[in-house]
Amino acid sequence: MLLRFPQAWQLPERAATPESTYWNRRQLLAVAMIPSILPAANRNPDFTLDRALTPEWAATGHNNYYEFSTNKQQIKDLAKDFKPRPWTLEIKGHCAKPTKWSIEDLEKSMPIEERLYRHRCVEAWAMAVPWTGFPLAELLKQVEPTSKVKFVRFISVNRPEEMPGIRFSGNYPWPYYEGLRIDEAMNPLAFMVTGIYGKPLPNQNGAPLRIALPWKYGFKSAKAIVRIELVERKPDTFWNTAVPSEYGFFANVNPAKPHPRWSQAVEQLIPNMDRVATLPYNGYGKWVEAMYNGTEI
Ligand SMILES: Nc1nc2c(c(=O)[nH]1)N[C@H]1C(S)=C(S)[C@@H](COP(=O)(O)O)O[C@H]1N2
Numbered sequence: 001m002l003l004r005f006p007q008a009w010q011l012p013e014r015a016a017t018p019e020s021t022y023w024n025r026r027q028l029l030a031v032a033m034i035p036s037i038l039p040a041a042n043r044n045p046d047f048t049l050d051r052a053l054t055p056e057w058a059a060t061g062h063n064n065y066y067e068f069s070t071n072k073q074q075i076k077d078l079a080k081d082f083k084p085r086p087w088t089l090e091i092k093g094h095c096a097k098p099t100k101w102s103i104e105d106l107e108k109s110m111p112i113e114e115r116l117y118r119h120r121c122v123e124a125w126a127m128a129v130p131w132t133g134f135p136l137a138e139l140l141k142q143v144e145p146t147s148k149v150k151f152v153r154f155i156s157v158n159r160p161e162e163m164p165g166i167r168f169s170g171n172y173p174w175p176y177y178e179g180l181r182i183d184e185a186m187n188p189l190a191f192m193v194t195g196i197y198g199k200p201l202p203n204q205n206g207a208p209l210r211i212a213l214p215w216k217y218g219f220k221s222a223k224a225i226v227r228i229e230l231v232e233r234k235p236d237t238f239w240n241t242a243v244p245s246e247y248g249f250f251a252n253v254n255p256a257k258p259h260p261r262w263s264q265a266v267e268q269l270i271p272n273m274d275r276v277a278t279l280p281y282n283g284y285g286k287w288v289e290a291m292y293n294g295t296e297i
C-alpha cells in the first residue's frame with residue numbers, strides 16, 4: 001500500500017506555520033493592502049431582513065429610471081455612458097449654511113455604513129439589497145435648517161443629452177423631483193445611498209447619489225440627486241403631477257389601499273417573482289408609525 005504524505009507545498013499555509021506567525025503575517029498584508037481597496041462599510045445591525053437578499057445581477061438589471069427608458073431590462077445598457085462624476089450636491093432654502101459638496105466630499109465626511117433594506121415598487125415588484133450610504137438627517141443637520149422648514153424637495157439631474165428617456169418622453173415634467181415632510185426626512189430610516197453590494201452605485205440604480213425610503217413606494221426615492229431644497233410649503237412631486245389619480249404625496253406602503261388599477265396586498269420578489277404578502281409601511285412600522293398618528297396608512 002502506498003502511503004501519501006503531503007509535501008510542505010501541498011499544506012495550507014495555516015498548517016505549515018505556527019498559528020501566531022500566520023495571523024501576524026495576514027494582518028500585515030491586510031494593512032499593506034488598504035490603499036488599493038475600498039474600505040468596507042460596517043453593516044448596521046439594526047436593519048435585518050425577513051427574506052433573502054436579491055441577487056446582485058437582478059437588483060442591478062431590473063430598474064425603474066424613466067430618464068433612460070420605461071423598459072426595466074434596457075436601463076442598464078442605456079445608462080452605461082452616463083457620467084456620475086464630477087458631481088455636485090447643493091442644499092439650499094431655509095437654513096443657516098447653504099452648502100455645495102462634491103460627491104467625494106460627501107463620501108469622505110459622512111458616516112458611511114451599510115444597511116440591508118427592502119425596496120417595494122408601487123408596481124408590486126420588490127427586492128432586498130445592501131445599500132451603502134449615510135442618514136439623510138446627518139446631511140441636513142450640516143446646513144442648520146431654520147424653524148420655517150416644513151418640507152424637503154429633491155431634484156434629480158436633468159441631462160437630456162445623456163438620458164434618452166428625457167429626449168423622447170417630452171410630456172413628463174422633467175427633471176424628476178420628489179418631496180418629504182421634514183419629520184420624514186429627519187427619520188433615521190431615510191438613507192442617502194452611494195453604493196450597493198459594497199460597490200459604488202451603478203448608473204442604473206441612481207449613481208452617484210440617490211435616496212432610499214424603505215417604508216414608501218419606490219418612486220419616492222429619487223435617483224441622481226443634484227439639489228435638496230428646504231421649503232415651507234408642501235412641494236409638488238413628479239408622479240403626483242404627471243398622474244395625480246394614481247400617485248400620492250405620502251405613498252406609504254399599504255396593503256389595504258389598492259392602486260386604482262391593481263391590488264397592493266401581495267408583492268413579487270425579483271427575479272423569480274415569488275409572491276409575498278405586503279406589510280404596512282413595508283414592515284418598517286416600528287420606525288415610522290408614530291409620524292402618522294394612524295393617518296396616511
Ligand atoms: N430620477 C428618478 N428616480 C427614480 C425613478 C425615476 O424614474 N427617475 N424611478 C423610481 C422608481 S418608480 C423606483 S421603483 C426606484 C427604482 O430603483 P432601482 O432601479 O434602484 O430598483 O427608483 C425611483 N427613483
Ligand SMILES: [Mo]
Pocket residue numbers: 064120121122123217218219
Ligand atoms: Mo417604482
